[in-house]
Amino acid sequence: MESNNPSPLSESQELADFRQIILGKNNQRIRDVVEEDARKIVSKVLTEALHDRQNTDGTVSQVLAPLIEKAVEKSVLEKKDLFIGYLYPLVGGLIRKAVSAFITGFMEQTNLLLESSFTIKGLQWRFRAWRTGVPYAQYVIRQTFVFRVEQILLIHNETSMLLNTVVRDKTQATDGDTVSAMLSAINDFVSDSFYSANKDNKQFLDEIKTDDFTLLIKQGPQAMLVAAITGNYPAAIGESLQLSLETIHKIYGAELDQFDGDALPFVNTEQQLNDCLLAQQKESITLKKKKPWMAIALFMAFFFVIGYFTLLQWQLNSKIQRINSLVNTPGIVLLNVDACNNKICIELLRDPLAQPAAKWIEHAKLAGTEINIMERPYRSLDPVLIKESKVHKIKALPASPGIVLLDAELCDDKVCITILRDPLAEPALSWLKGTKLSATELVINERVYRSLDAQLTPLRLSLLAVQFPELTYINHVFSGQLSQEKFRQLKHLVAALPDEINLKSIISKVKVFPTLLPSKVKINRALLTQSINKLENTAIIFNQNESQLSGFSLNKLTLVSQNVFEILNLSEQLNSNIKILILGASSPKGSKVHNRQLSLARAQSVKTNLISNKVDAEVMEALGLGSLDKKDRRVMFSVVNISAAKTALDLEHTNQ
Amino acid sequence: MIQKKVCIFGASAVGKTSLVNRYVAGIFNDKYLTSIGVKIDKKIVKLNDNNVQLMLWDIEGIDRYSGFNRKFIRGASVAIVVVDQSRIQSFQDGLEITRMLKQEQEIPVILVINKSDLPPADAWHSILENESPSLFEAQLQTSAKQNTGVDNLFFDVAKISLNHT
Numbered sequence: 001m002e003s004n005n006p007s008p009l010s011e012s013q014e015l016a017d018f019r020q021i022i023l024g025k026n027n028q029r030i031r032d033v034v035e036e037d038a039r040k041i042v043s044k045v046l047t048e049a050l051h052d053r054q055n056t057d058g059t060v061s062q063v064l065a066p067l068i069e070k071a072v073e074k075s076v077l078e079k080k081d082l083f084i085g086y087l088y089p090l091v092g093g094l095i096r097k098a099v100s101a102f103i104t105g106f107m108e109q110t111n112l113l114l115e116s117s118f119t120i121k122g123l124q125w126r127f128r129a130w131r132t133g134v135p136y137a138q139y140v141i142r143q144t145f146v147f148r149v150e151q152i153l154l155i156h157n158e159t160s161m162l163l164n165t166v167v168r169d170k171t172q173a174t175d176g177d178t179v180s181a182m183l184s185a186i187n188d189f190v191s192d193s194f195y196s197a198n199k200d201n202k203q204f205l206d207e208i209k210t211d212d213f214t215l216l217i218k219q220g221p222q223a224m225l226v227a228a229i230t231g232n233y234p235a236a237i238g239e240s241l242q243l244s245l246e247t248i249h250k251i252y253g254a255e256l257d258q259f260d261g262d263a264l265p266f267v268n269t270e271q272q273l274n275d276c277l278l279a280q281q282k283e284s285i286t287l288k289k290k291k292p293w294m295a296i297a298l299f300m301a302f303f304f305v306i307g308y309f310t311l312l313q314w315q316l317n318s319k320i321q322r323i324n325s326l327v328n329t330p331g332i333v334l335l336n337v338d339a340c341n342n343k344i345c346i347e348l349l350r351d352p353l354a355q356p357a358a359k360w361i362e363h364a365k366l367a368g369t370e371i372n373i374m375e376r377p378y379r380s381l382d383p384v385l386i387k388e389s390k391v392h393k394i395k396a397l398p399a400s401p402g403i404v405l406l407d408a409e410l411c412d413d414k415v416c417i418t419i420l421r422d423p424l425a426e427p428a429l430s431w432l433k434g435t436k437l438s439a440t441e442l443v444i445n446e447r448v449y450r451s452l453d454a455q456l457t458p459l460r461l462s463l464l465a466v467q468f469p470e471l472t473y474i475n476h477v478f479s480g481q482l483s484q485e486k487f488r489q490l491k492h493l494v495a496a497l498p499d500e501i502n503l504k505s506i507i508s509k510v511k512v513f514p515t516l517l518p519s520k521v522k523i524n525r526a527l528l529t530q531s532i533n534k535l536e537n538t539a540i541i542f543n544q545n546e547s548q549l550s551g552f553s554l555n556k557l558t559l560v561s562q563n564v565f566e567i568l569n570l571s572e573q574l575n576s577n578i579k580i581l582i583l584g585a586s587s588p589k590g591s592k593v594h595n596r597q598l599s600l601a602r603a604q605s606v607k608t609n610l611i612s613n614k615v616d617a618e619v620m621e622a623l624g625l626g627s628l629d630k631k632d633r634r635v636m637f638s639v640v641n642i643s644a645a646k647t648a649l650d651l652e653h654t655n656q
Numbered sequence: 657m658i659q660k661k662v663c664i665f666g667a668s669a670v671g672k673t674s675l676v677n678r679y680v681a682g683i684f685n686d687k688y689l690t691s692i693g694v695k696i697d698k699k700i701v702k703l704n705d706n707n708v709q710l711m712l713w714d715i716e717g718i719d720r721y722s723g724f725n726r727k728f729i730r731g732a733s734v735a736i737v738v739v740d741q742s743r744i745q746s747f748q749d750g751l752e753i754t755r756m757l758k759q760e761q762e763i764p765v766i767l768v769i770n771k772s773d774l775p776p777a778d779a780w781h782s783i784l785e786n787e788s789p790s791l792f793e794a795q796l797q798t799s800a801k802q803n804t805g806v807d808n809l810f811f812d813v814a815k816i817s818l819n820h821t
């Protein structure tokens with residue numbers, strides 16, 4: 001470019017002008033272009049250039065180091081949280097190493113504590129733990145509990161001293177004091193190791209955990225609460241601890257403040273601490289290797305019991321169902337059926353006329369189940385029951401003397417009644433009037449019987465009075481005189497009456513005729529026969545065609561009347577009933593009609609005469625025989641025994 | 657029963673743990689506790705009037721360069737600072753620790769000069785007389801090895817812990 005220059009100055013001036021035109025003032029144009037690409041160019045070689053320069057004289061790191069330090073410092077200050085997050089895993093690893101050493105020791109002590117708390121079972125478990133190579137403490141925990149709070153410690157923050165502790169197993173010796181102090185120490189250690197930079201920001205451990213063992217720590221302003229828990233514990237324990245801790249602070253604020261090593265004021269915190277001794281037992285503690293016969297037996301027993309009760313329940317339910325599906329019966333309304341204490345409780349309405357509830361429920365076939373029936377009365381409008389009520393009315397009729405209701409039941413829309421009825425009793429229909437049922441609704445089947453009902457006695461006595469006209473009957477008492485025979489009859493009849501009345505008093509006033517001796521009877525009979533013969537041999541003679549009595553006949557009839565009296569007297573003593581026939585006769589002269597009339601007239605006049613001689617007209621019968629050949633124009637007598645047969649019988653009785 | 661927290665400080669290997677072990681039979685083995693920096697034991701001291709249970713915090717490994725967890729002193733009634741009379745440096749460390757403690761909290765500090773069975777370091781007595789002014793509540797000689805002065809030490813600690821507060 002500089003080769004052909006005509007005049008150095010002018011040329012150079014020209015060139016400069018030219019350059020200015022091309023490149024712009026102060027090379028602005030080319031600078032613009034170069035600057036435009038500089039970023040691209042530098043970025044292409046920056047890494048390599050830094051590398052080369054660092055290798056050459058090492059100045060790059062010298063220049064950059066302070067810059068980066070400042071930048072990092074600024075960044076850390078501004079985004080502290082972020083950096084803590086980055087660093088935590090690194091620092092945590094270091095701390096964990098330290099803590100784990102502590103925990104190992106702590107676990108070992110816990111082991112010691114646990115070891116002293118179990119007995120025979122403990123030994124068994126210890127053996128199994130040894131066999132399976134699991135630490136004993138863990139084994140126990142695994143075997144027994146989902147989780148269990150073994151101990152609660154209340155620790156004073158300032159002095160790290162144990163204020164109070166509760167242990168699940170009270171027989172167990174614990175070193176809560178040392179544990180408390182150690183816990184505080186580790187807490188301090190951990191919190192210092194992480195956060196020594198910021199003293200205001202207090203940090204606390206809240207959980208120290210291994211696979212199966214946890215120390216759960218709740219930190220309060222003056223005291224902390226620590227739960228030693230075996231197993232996997234639920235979050236609720238934390239809340240429980242927190243609650244207890246708050247309560248303790250509320251109550252013991254002043255004591256916590258003034259604590260100088262005397263834990264006596266904190267004895268009563270036991271209550272709050274006990275609230276935290278929670279546990280959840282594993283449902284079954286069975287080991288797999290051995291067959292757990294006890295458990296199996298228990299399970300079977302349990303199963304059978306459950307099964308048995310289920311069966312009972314099922315039976316009960318099916319019975320309840322059967323009751324519910326019972327066919328309705330008139331007058332019973334089922335309200336409720338339910339099982340109650342292995343019984344069936346039934347609630348129902350029942351018309352008093354309906355069949356008994358228990359009988360109806362029998363249809364459900366509930367053998368062996370106790371049934372409790374709660375029955376409330378009501379009036380049913382069921383037509384069957386209305387009919388039934390007719391039967392019921394009849395059954396409810398007041399008794400009538402001499403009527404016995406044997407049966408009353410529905411038969412074809414009517415009521416069939418069977419009764420026994422004494423003939424002396426009132427008619428069946430009159431008795432049934434009380435039911436207000438019409439005779440058409442009733443079918444009465446009546447059978448005669450003799451009632452012993454005392455109410456009928458007066459009626460029977462008055463009937464006896466009819467039978468014994470010789471006696472007077474007033475006020476249930478007979479009086480008068482009877483022959484021995486009749487008296488015996490009366491006594492017999494009265495004895496058949498129910499003895500509710502004084503029988504003796506009924507007949508006490510009846511007198512008996514003196515009893516005739518058999519010889520006397522014979523004599524009387526002989527005398528009677530003699531008297532009868534005498535009378536029958538007597539004839540009253542009349543004049544021809546006359547019916548009037550002659551003077552001689554009149555005298556003779558006086559004797560005849562004596563004879564008749566004799567006969568009547570004797571026959572009465574002999575209890576025989578006689579009739580004296582007065583037989584009139586005429587001569588054959590004259591017409592038959594005339595003779596009959598004449599003969600009757602002659603008998604009549606004799607009868608009349610005898611009546612005038614005080615002979616009872618009743619015992620005499622005047623008869624006209626008409627004409628008689630031999631014994632004409634006369635009146636004869638004949639004695640007829642009209643109770644001959646009876647008399648003979650009576651005589652036999654008397655003889656016996 | 658009254659409990660008192662007692663912290664035991666001192667440079668490494670002065671015999672803190674040996675003293676405590678001599679006094680109590682602890683459950684915890686030292687080896688875990690070194691990791692956290694404290695070993696805690698307890699012992700009941702029978703005084704005339706009443707018994708005191710001392711919670712003994714054996715605080716690990718303090719020397720001039722590594723501090724201790726200041727929170728451990730919190731709530732303590734007495735601090736014990738152990739020195740090894742065979743090592744002058746342990747006394748220097750003990751003084752340093754005592755000043756730090758006093759800064760942290762007003763607390764009676766007992767100086768324990770351990771390993772009394774060993775011959776004291778050169779100039780031990782003069783240094784002790786010069787450098788231990790009224791900083792200490794009491795000053796005792798012990799030998800954990802020969803079990804001398806150990807019971808006395810904790811008896812005094814118990815008494816001082818009760819007077820304090």
Ligand SMILES: Nc1nc2c(ncn2[C@@H]2O[C@H](COP(=O)(O)OP(=O)(O)O)[C@@H](O)[C@H]2O)c(=O)[nH]1
Pocket residue numbers: 666667668669670671672673674675717770771772773774798799800801802
């Ligand atoms: N000769 C002697 N040695 C002791 C005495 N006390 C402790 N030691 C020893 O000092 C060493 C450190 O003891 P140690 O108790 O671990 O000291 P720590 O670091 O303060 O707890 C051990 O080897 C002990 O045997 C003592 O009274 N006399």
Ligand SMILES: [Mg+2]
Pocket residue numbers: 672673674716717
């Ligand atoms: Mg030690």
